[in-house]
Amino acid sequence: MTTIESNPAVPVPVDPDHRRQSGPRRRPMRRHLPTALWIVGILALTAVVLYPLLWMFSASFKPNAEFGSNQGLLPENPTFDNFVKVMQGIAGIPTWKFFLNSLILAIGAVIGTVISSSMAAYAFSRITFKGSKILFAAMIGTLLLPFHVLIIPQYIIFRNLGLIDTFWPLLAGKFLATEAFFVFLMVQFIRNLPRELDEAARIDGCGHGRIFLSITLPLIKPALITSSIFAFIWSWNDFLGPLLYLNSPDKYPLPLALNIFNDQTSTSDYGATIAISVLALLPVMLFFIIFQRFLVDGVATQGLKG
Amino acid sequence: MFRTLTRRTLTGVAALAATGLVLTGCGGGGNEPAALDTEEQITLNYTFWGNDDRAARYDKAIAAFEEEYPNITINDTFTDYPSYWEKRQTEAAGGGLPDVMQFDYTYLRQYGDNGLLLNLEDYFGNGVTTDAIDETLLATGTLEDGTFAIPTGYSAWSVFQNPGLLADTGVEPYEGGTSWEDYDAYMAAVTEAGGGTVYGGTDTTQRIQDLELKLRQQGRELFTEEGELNFTQEELAEHWTEGQENRDSVTVPQSKLEEINPVSGFGGSITTSEMSWSNFLGGYLGDSGAEEITIVAPPTSNPDEKDLYRKVGLMQAASAQTEHPEAAAAFVDFLINSPEVGEIFGATLGIPASETQLEGANLEGPDQAVKDYLDSIEDRIGDAPAAPVNGFGAIEQTFWDLGKSIGLGAVTPEDAAKQFFDEAAVTLGN
Numbered sequence: 001m002t003t004i005e006s007n008p009a010v011p012v013p014v015d016p017d018h019r020r021q022s023g024p025r026r027r028p029m030r031r032h033l034p035t036a037l038w039i040v041g042i043l044a045l046t047a048v049v050l051y052p053l054l055w056m057f058s059a060s061f062k063p064n065a066e067f068g069s070n071q072g073l074l075p076e077n078p079t080f081d082n083f084v085k086v087m088q089g090i091a092g093i094p095t096w097k098f099f100l101n102s103l104i105l106a107i108g109a110v111i112g113t114v115i116s117s118s119m120a121a122y123a124f125s126r127i128t129f130k131g132s133k134i135l136f137a138a139m140i141g142t143l144l145l146p147f148h149v150l151i152i153p154q155y156i157i158f159r160n161l162g163l164i165d166t167f168w169p170l171l172a173g174k175f176l177a178t179e180a181f182f183v184f185l186m187v188q189f190i191r192n193l194p195r196e197l198d199e200a201a202r203i204d205g206c207g208h209g210r211i212f213l214s215i216t217l218p219l220i221k222p223a224l225i226t227s228s229i230f231a232f233i234w235s236w237n238d239f240l241g242p243l244l245y246l247n248s249p250d251k252y253p254l255p256l257a258l259n260i261f262n263d264q265t266s267t268s269d270y271g272a273t274i275a276i277s278v279l280a281l282l283p284v285m286l287f288f289i290i291f292q293r294f295l296v297d298g299v300a301t302q303g304l305k306g
Numbered sequence: 307m308f309r310t311l312t313r314r315t316l317t318g319v320a321a322l323a324a325t326g327l328v329l330t331g332c333g334g335g336g337n338e339p340a341a342l343d344t345e346e347q348i349t350l351n352y353t354f355w356g357n358d359d360r361a362a363r364y365d366k367a368i369a370a371f372e373e374e375y376p377n378i379t380i381n382d383t384f385t386d387y388p389s390y391w392e393k394r395q396t397e398a399a400g401g402g403l404p405d406v407m408q409f410d411y412t413y414l415r416q417y418g419d420n421g422l423l424l425n426l427e428d429y430f431g432n433g434v435t436t437d438a439i440d441e442t443l444l445a446t447g448t449l450e451d452g453t454f455a456i457p458t459g460y461s462a463w464s465v466f467q468n469p470g471l472l473a474d475t476g477v478e479p480y481e482g483g484t485s486w487e488d489y490d491a492y493m494a495a496v497t498e499a500g501g502g503t504v505y506g507g508t509d510t511t512q513r514i515q516d517l518e519l520k521l522r523q524q525g526r527e528l529f530t531e532e533g534e535l536n537f538t539q540e541e542l543a544e545h546w547t548e549g550q551e552n553r554d555s556v557t558v559p560q561s562k563l564e565e566i567n568p569v570s571g572f573g574g575s576i577t578t579s580e581m582s583w584s585n586f587l588g589g590y591l592g593d594s595g596a597e598e599i600t601i602v603a604p605p606t607s608n609p610d611e612k613d614l615y616r617k618v619g620l621m622q623a624a625s626a627q628t629e630h631p632e633a634a635a636a637f638v639d640f641l642i643n644s645p646e647v648g649e650i651f652g653a654t655l656g657i658p659a660s661e662t663q664l665e666g667a668n669l670e671g672p673d674q675a676v677k678d679y680l681d682s683i684e685d686r687i688g689d690a691p692a693a694p695v696n697g698f699g700a701i702e703q704t705f706w707d708l709g710k711s712i713g714l715g716a717v718t719p720e721d722a723a724k725q726f727f728d729e730a731a732v733t734l735g736n
């Protein structure tokens with residue numbers, strides 16, 4: 001985020017004794033007032049938006065029996081028990097295992113997406129081959145296809161391949177550039193790069209492989225980073241895919257593990273659910289904080305040509 | 307974002323696909339079952355819904371089974387209840403149902419009628435022992451074509467009370483099994499003494515079970531034998547209107563309940579009583595943190611009518627597609643009958659349906675209280691209604707949602723009744 005800097009062109013009132021003087025001295029006040037109001041307004045909105053997060057954090061210290069009786073922000077009897085219980089693991093599986101599974105899936109998704117989507121995007125934007133227009137349209141068409149339509153056929157394919165209860169159904173698609181959104185993003189990015197760069201490289205004797213590696217890839221870095229961040233977060237939050245394809249609890253990623261403390265048909269441990277939710281949020285927040293500056297860069301440079 | 311998926315949509319799609327299976331006609335063969343091979347190495351997949359506590363118990367039960375049948379290995383998997391059925395729907399459509407499944411009565415007809423479940427009747431007396439199970443309970447797993455699931459346990463509709471909370475108000479507890487007027491008077495007294503923080507109970511017309519109880523007290527059922535609604539729109543509107551007086555001044559306001567959702571008013575200790583299935587006792591104890599919760603019979607307008615029934619909750623079923631039906635049957639039998647399993651689970655899957663398992667269960671504390679309650683209402687227990695119609699889960703939820711909307715004042719009982727009949731017509735396919 002950019003910080004709000006005071007405009008050096010505007011004289012800042014320094015001496016309080018001069019405050020009573022009328023005339024031009026009051027103008028800066030008038031200019032600052034709207035800014036202050038904006039900031040107050042934005043802070044108030046931020047507070048509203050962040051309140052659920054704050055509530056969740058605070059509620060993770062509530063004992064389970066307090067969830068029905070105390071909806072307030074602060075716990076009446078703060079306790080660490082929820083975290084202790086969560087860290088003991090679930091059904092004999094240590095908690096770090098769920099984090100590890102989530103991490104493997106998320107990092108696998110990032111690697112797969114970056115490699116395969118950038119290659120597909122290069123092909124679509126730089127190579128003219130037979131049927132490239134139709135294939136491109138078909139790829140964009142898959143964006144319009146709701147995931148639900150594909151679930152059952154996909155499930156049948158992976159089942160017949162004997163890949164149920166492995167990470168493959170969740171990762172294979174990522175390595176085959178099935179995420180049309182990322183391919184499209186990169187295609188648009190590459191189309192904006194001047195072709196002269198490619199031509200210069202060709203004169204120097206580069207083939208497609210070398211042009212892709214040495215010219216295109218370094219120039220589409222912002223798009224790669226944007227894609228990585230989205231791929232990471234989507235994979236981290238994905239619930240349906242792992243639910244359908246993973247059977248062994250020791251292969252569960254976090255979103256599935258979160259649900260284990262909840263059973264509406266017998267007893268639910270809301271405290272533990274919230275505590276592990278807090279823990280599950282930390283890595284993704286950390287990831288976002290570290291990469292958000294690249295994300296902003298990526299979005300900002302997308303409009304830049306050449 | 308493109309990836310935002312609503313789980314509800316998925317269920318819909320998957321359900322559609324599952325229905326498609328009926329059209330393509332997946333039926334099981336009726337060959338004479340072979341005896342269980344004790345040499346061959348067999349691996350069975352088992353799945354259940356539940357929390358970490360139930361998972362730990364199943365781990366023990368599976369270990370016990372594997373000890374008794376060394377050649378069979380059980381791989382188990384579990385999720386929470388809503389995801390559980392999403393996953394099953396996809397598997398049913400994709401042909402990958404696990405060999406053995408924890409099952410729910412509500413879904414029995416949907417899966418059983420579609421030929422997705424193994425007919426366990428073929429194994430009665432030849433792998434599955436049914437002698438220890440009450441016949442009426444066993445019959446709950448029976449559809450036209452056979453018996454597709456066996457209940458692990460049962461519960462019954464009941465009134466829960468929180469004596470600790472009640473003592474603060476100074477009102478005498480409701481004794482149970484008397485007239486509706488008595489129960490209304492009790493709720494009104496508590497609400498008056500509670501001064502806006504504690505209420506006597508929750509709207510007693512809100513859930514479909516409330517209507518069912520009322521109908522059964524008149525000797526009727528919710529559904530006809532053909533699976534159609536057995537009451538009129540006017541009767542439903544009247545049913546909801548009857549609760550208006552209580553909603554206005556006695557029962558806990560629906561807006562307060564929405565605040566503490568998913569904990570119920572009783573679980574959140576803002577009402578001293580609530581009607582629900584008797585197996586909710588454990589959950590209520592956990593939610594409310596109360597030291598003691600008592601359980602009595604629901605009020606009745608007709609003490610001579612057998613209005614209550616044993617409600618089957620959890621069941622065990624096997625897939626029609628399993629490669630090792632005799633091993634699957636052996637595992638179902640073990641889960642249903644083994645005293646060892648009874649000891650491991652206690653009453654957490656309902657009060658055990660099988661006598662041998664019940665003996666092993668050594669019920670104590672709250673579980674014993676539930677069992678005592680079930681014994682005490684013996685006189686009022688009649689025949690259980692037929693297996694829920696296809697789509698009963700959706701109908702039950704619609705009824706409850708509309709009941710809540712009436713409580714919030716968002717819809718009148720007449721409009722709600724119309725809406726219920728419209729939606730039920732779609733669900734029931736009329």
